[in-house]
């Protein structure tokens with residue numbers, strides 16, 4: 749969502765790491781946003797992490813086509829050092 753500050757935090761973190769993420773802003777999509785949001789809700793329910801505090805499934809971070817999680821999962825991976833290897837494996841980061 750374009751006005752969502754947690755989404756901005758995620759974008760800044762990824763850009764800061766040197767990743768050029770594909771950004772999908774649901775509120776700027778001409779069509780298909782309800783479908784995407786339905787999928788995100790589904791992924792949220794399936795993910796084992798307790799991400800109930802995250803708002804409506806956004807931001808939802810995908811790495812290499814796989815759903816990673818929301819900001820909490822992203823931050824946890826960033827802090828424990830598993831994020832960069834993950835991005836490298838996905839070909840999102842070269843250095």
Ligand SMILES: *[C@@H]1O[C@H](CO)[C@@H](O)[C@H](O)[C@H]1NC(C)=O
Pocket residue numbers: 821824825828829830
């Ligand atoms: C880092 O944290 C993530 C998210 O909690 C977890 O899935 C992953 O297994 C952790 N990796 C390491 C190396 O601890």
